[in-house]
Amino acid sequence: MKILITGSNGLLGQHLIPLLLQDGNYEVVATGRGPNRFPLRDNYTYEAVNLRDAGSVNQLIDKHQPDIIIHGGAMSQVDECEKNKDACWDTNVGATRYLVHAAEKYNAFFIFLSTDFVFDGLQGPYTEESIVNPINYYGTSKVAAERLVHNSKTSWAIVRTVLVYGVVADPHRSNMITWVKNNLQQGKKVKVVDDQWRTPTLCHDLAKGCLLIAAKKATGYFNISGKDMLTPYDMAMQTAAYFKLDPSLVEKISSRSLAQPAARPAKTGLVIDKAIKELGYEPRTFAEGLDIVAGELNA
Template identity: 35%
Template sequence: MIRVLITGGNGFLGQHLCNFLSKYPQFDIIAVSKSERRIPSYIKCGFIQADLTDATATKALLQTVQPNIIVHTAAMSQPNECHDNPMECLRQNTFTVRQLLTQFETLPITHKQFIFTSTDFIFGEGGPHDVNDVPNPLNLYGQSKLLAEHFVAAAPIPTAIVRPVFMYGPIWQGLRNSFVQWVASQLQKHQPIKVVTDQLRTPTYVNDVCWAIHQMIIKEHTGVYHTAGAEIVSPYDIAVATAEVLQLDVSKIIPVTDSDFPEVVLRPKKSGLHIQKTIDTLGYHPTPLKQGILNTFKAS
């Protein structure tokens, strides 16, 4: 049995990953999260409530679980929240990673791997970016994740970094809407929505990230992998694709530019990630956007 500890188990990726990996009998999955369990009981995983910023709690957690693999998805994942709470952002996104690594390194376990979920926001403008492009984060969220990447890369145990982009996918009770659910719910109520045309991303179907992490575990891959979609699109394009897939009224989607939504926190206009290395190394085949949207609503 390979024991996998998934941090951020209550989160969007965390719950999907528990669901995905728990279908393989060779894994014993334990999720950890700050709040009480929100993972549905039909997803077969253990659950421990713990705050990973607490060094004592983290040590006790690792002593109890004795994981072979840690997939670290826990984070302060909203750039605006990071901007408003800079010290807490660094504590959650950076120092927690170092603490978790240090404690994991000392565990007397032979087969170990640490997989860290980073982001395209470690880069600045000029996307989509290649794995080895020079990082230049525009906001504290990106900076906090980049600093954490440095700790992961320097660790004396096998580590891997995945960088997803603008994830979407099915939700269930206990998970908040991703962008496509928001679009669908507004259009189903015949509400017009304003969506920006001048930001580019490579939106990622969440199951593709789970698939890639599974491959990285079973093939013991290390290094940095971009786990994103293949299509370079704007939020407006995603909204239109959602309306088309669900046969909703596309004319209710009003194209605007990001100057219509002045943001305190800088975000790259052209972000997104190239995925060729992941295709070549893992045999990654990202789900096409419209197929991902269809899967999202078929499964919800």
């Protein structure tokens, strides 16, 4: 079975590729912007592609005719989306439209990666049936893309996830854990909000959730996240404790003090009962996730 992954240079993509290859049932085609930045180069095909160009997308799908498409490519920097709305829309909505239309041509099963930011954060944690109501442009673009997928003529699954963390083979990219660890090791203070609640997701768990959906061709909406409800401050303090770094360097602040271009929902988090019951999804705790991240950093 041939599976095509978009956004393969990102955190999810770099953990999906080895998982799919290890499974042994998939011929993998990975796509990303620019050259392949994943050190593992064997046993799969990589194609550089501009997903914002309809012709390029059609050419890609016509060439490979995948059975399954996992669309993880996105513009996901929330403040950048707020400042560059046209680029955000073209990347998150336009590219999804082109891919969905191409998927319909070959009846490819379409798995779309979405976000907890489709919600307003007033009544979290959220189930798959919760009403979407985004409060920033990134969330708005993802809702629009979700609707394109939902209304498509091919079979589909929409995966919502939260605050994904892990290690990626790109020194220019960091996430919550590596950012806190690197700053504290250098004796630098970090300011972290304690008035936003999330269920942070280990990238390995998100990749496994996508594989479970692909294997079962399970349709509909699925919440795939961690199970611990934490604030970024909680995450930073647990990271400091795990790596035996100075917790006094972690300063607790409110979201209002940051004056970020994009509003953030106060309390999201996802209820993952459906994924556990229907897919057999079993995420790690945040403490277990820290252990895995530490092992990969050491490696």
